[in-house]
Amino acid sequence: MTTRNMIQAINDAHRVMMERDPDVVVFGEDVGYFGGVFRATEGLQKQFGKQRCFDAPISEGGIIATAVGMAAYGLKPVAEIQFADYIYPGYDQIVSEAARIRYRTAHEWTMPMVIRSPYGGGIFGGQTHSQSPEALFTHVAGLKVVIPSTPYDAKGLLIAAIEDPDPVVFFEPKRIYNGPFDGHHDKPVTPWAKHPASEVPDGHYTVPLGKANIVRAGEAVTILAYGTMVHVALAAAEANQVDAEVIDLRTLVPLDLETIVESVKKTGRCLVMQEATRTSGFAAELATLVQERCFYHLEAPVARVTGWDTPYPHAYEWIYFPGPLRTKNALKKVLES
Structure with a gap:
């Protein structure tokens, strides 16, 4: 190591x-x-x-x-x-x-x-x-x-x-x-x-493509994230004392649907996160996949936390980012629905 x-x-x-x-x-x-x-x-x-x-x-x-x-x-x-x-x-x-x-x-x-x-x-x-x-x-x-x-x-x-x-x-x-x-x-x-x-680890090892990682176990809500948003999701769950299950997708294609579905059926709620602009982002695909496969298990609509629908704002970069406050508000909405 x-x-x-x-x-x-x-x-x-x-x-x-x-x-x-x-x-x-x-x-x-x-x-x-x-x-x-x-x-x-x-x-x-x-x-x-x-x-x-x-x-x-x-x-x-x-x-x-x-x-x-x-x-x-x-x-x-x-x-x-x-x-x-x-x-x-x-x-x-x-x-x-x-x-x-x-x-x-x-x-x-x-x-x-x-x-x-x-x-x-x-x-x-x-x-x-x-x-x-x-x-x-x-x-x-x-x-x-x-x-x-x-x-x-x-x-x-x-x-x-x-x-x-x-x-x-x-x-x-x-x-x-x-x-x-x-x-x-x-x-x-x-x-x-x-x-x-x-x-x-030193030397050769692989992480399989198409296998997500449950980085935080929980029972109240499933958070789907990747890249930087994994760290934002973890911080929001801990800061707000939410019993959230955070899943790091790792690969978007192929997608580990089995892990996602199993988690959402357990928690009954789902929040998806992306840094990219909101419209037509991968978060929308995730929300649809969850709705198609977990509809009868959902206790609330699937929520999204994303970037703005705007060209990338240089001067307002850290306001653009989906951060702890926006994640906190989304978690509150999905948990209280």
Whole structure:
């Protein structure tokens, strides 16, 4: 075991897989000599050489198209898009090529590629460095979508994603890159918790894609969250002394419906959380799935806590975030209904 924050855990996952499998190749903007804007690939080029960890031009479409070609050839590319906000020029390559290869070739070809990208706010990055576009990718058949909330999960999920034969979009919540976010605050007075890292196993291990984690057991209400929102959910439950069961989804596609349904049938109430804007977000999909499968067990309507339906507000970033106060109000509403 080694104490690591999420960045260090992601870096170690790259290193473990590059040592185990010569077909794993890492590339993207500034990921080579510089080690990535957040240092997630630091030291990889020095250890494995410029043929296996290299810089790419500022062309997201080109980066993803190259990864598609590499994966079709038999390599296992891990392509970094520097910020999720920059992924849109490569969206057509992801949707029209990567996601469809297995089906259009009648399973003759697979597409073992990972697209890593920091997502969400928390660094005062404004409209072009803070978006949460995960719902756009969960809507695409053929893609897997992963969002970790802890260093342990980040490493295990990334290794599982690299070993997976299908394309995986791996979003990393940058607000908790350097440590577990102190979810008790609605403003950045103490943006990081006192203990910025956790114990992460050395060497190879995986966290299965499609398996949620019950991070807090409870009987009164089920809270469904992922990424940074897991920490906000935990803080709200503890601060308000709510007997909430908090489920970290870990992967949005494939989704662990079995764990979700079992929990909601037990508690009879459900709150879903996302940092992204409200309309057509993944929280709406979760609410519908719960309503379809747990209708006769629900004691109250499914509630949502989300971001605003607005372009990302730079100056009001911490007001935009679904924080403890909005979560407290939503919990009160769902518990008293």
